[in-house]
Amino acid sequence: MPSSVPAYAASSATSPLAPFAIERRDPGPHDLVIDIDYCGICHTDLHLVRDEWSHSRYPIVPGHEIVGRVVAAGSEVTSWKVGERAGVGCFVDSCRRCEPCRDGEEQFCLEGMVTTYNGTERGTKKTTYGGYSKRIVVDEHYVLRVPKGLDPAAAAPLLCAGITTYSPLKRFGAAPGRRVAVLGLGGLGHMGVKYARALGAEVTVLSHSARKREDALRLGAHEFVVTEDPGSLAKHAGRFDLVLDTVSAPHAYGPYLDLLRRDGTMAIVGVPPRPEPLAASSLITNRRRLVGSLIGGIRETQEMLDFSVRHGLAADIERIAIADVNAAYDRLARGDVRYRFVIDLATLS
Numbered sequence: 001m002p003s004s005v006p007a008y009a010a011s012s013a014t015s016p017l018a019p020f021a022i023e024r025r026d027p028g029p030h031d032l033v034i035d036i037d038y039c040g041i042c043h044t045d046l047h048l049v050r051d052e053w054s055h056s057r058y059p060i061v062p063g064h065e066i067v068g069r070v071v072a073a074g075s076e077v078t079s080w081k082v083g084e085r086a087g088v089g090c091f092v093d094s095c096r097r098c099e100p101c102r103d104g105e106e107q108f109c110l111e112g113m114v115t116t117y118n119g120t121e122r123g124t125k126k127t128t129y130g131g132y133s134k135r136i137v138v139d140e141h142y143v144l145r146v147p148k149g150l151d152p153a154a155a156a157p158l159l160c161a162g163i164t165t166y167s168p169l170k171r172f173g174a175a176p177g178r179r180v181a182v183l184g185l186g187g188l189g190h191m192g193v194k195y196a197r198a199l200g201a202e203v204t205v206l207s208h209s210a211r212k213r214e215d216a217l218r219l220g221a222h223e224f225v226v227t228e229d230p231g232s233l234a235k236h237a238g239r240f241d242l243v244l245d246t247v248s249a250p251h252a253y254g255p256y257l258d259l260l261r262r263d264g265t266m267a268i269v270g271v272p273p274r275p276e277p278l279a280a281s282s283l284i285t286n287r288r289r290l291v292g293s294l295i296g297g298i299r300e301t302q303e304m305l306d307f308s309v310r311h312g313l314a315a316d317i318e319r320i321a322i323a324d325v326n327a328a329y330d331r332l333a334r335g336d337v338r339y340r341f342v343i344d345l346a347t348l349s
């Protein structure tokens, strides 16, 4: 018998999130039943709840930064024990056979990853529901081990914001002797600053919010640039090896590409709701590269969690009760968050 679980859902692009009961499946042989303690609020949740990418399905139960405890396990599960801390990120299944899946990059599964919410379960074709809920049932292959040394609430945002910044920073060369700029100091951006610094790079924050200067320096940045100040960007032209663009709102890419030195790379992870034109000259000058990056696979996500505990890193969070989730969304839309809201699911009954 599937069990009924309390959750919060939005029933349309213009409705607030409100209490809603969902069903979770009985655990199959490889499933873990996880009681959710904390769930981070990613800007993706806001884009999807408000249908800003035009593929939302309602009712939608968001949440893909999940930390909880295993409370039951399927008959074939051997490597997890009841009571262990478990994490669930942005996807809960994939085909497991294609080349990306075999390479541990399930986010690029040729049959499509099954996203934690607003996705379609393989087999049943049911819509998936995310972590703004008390409990989730997930195949053990898609569950992360949350190291004991991490505070569980501050670890939750690592499951998306952490891996989404860690992966491109490592892949595109954040390292000693390299200059890295992080564009946008929000949930992703603040983790980007921490990881770029931990990887040994010289770090600059590019922000449209002058009030975030002290925070940026405290989080590990060496320098802070207010992008709105006239002439501020021109001073840094041709200077960076890597720009990590985490901005959620529409913005031109050209002015930030111009900050790259010869063979520099700009990695986009932010997903603004509309496309932006790009002049070829921004790329051909200095032979620049513009790349994108999408979360990370299970193996790399575990590597990121282990890296985080080794370096004593987790998110700076504002813990909220689920009843305050709509107010948190309004603040997130305004860029007013320091630096991730995390829902305490003990407040949902």
Ligand code: NAP
Pocket (backbone or CB within 6 Å): 041, 042, 043, 044, 047, 160, 161, 164, 183, 184, 185, 186, 187, 188, 189, 206, 207, 208, 209, 212, 246, 247, 248, 249, 268, 269, 270, 271, 272, 293, 294, 295, 332, 333, 334, 335, 337, 339
């Ligand atoms: P967030 O916490 O809201 O941060 C976004 C930041 O963008 C803001 O804090 C703000 O930083 C900056 N910004 C610049 N112009 C803005 C404007 N006009 N209005 C509001 N903010 C503005 O969002 P997030 O959770 O970090 O997510 C960022 C983006 O990444 C979203 O589009 C999200 O969907 C996407 N995402 C992508 C992936 C992936 O795998 N590629 C994964 C997760 C999320 P300043 O104040 O410093 O300018």
Ligand code: ZN
Pocket (backbone or CB within 6 Å): 042, 043, 044, 045, 064, 090, 160, 161
């Ligand atoms: Zn996310």
Ligand code: ZN
Pocket (backbone or CB within 6 Å): 094, 095, 096, 097, 098, 099, 100, 101, 106, 108, 109, 110, 111, 112
């Ligand atoms: Zn696959």
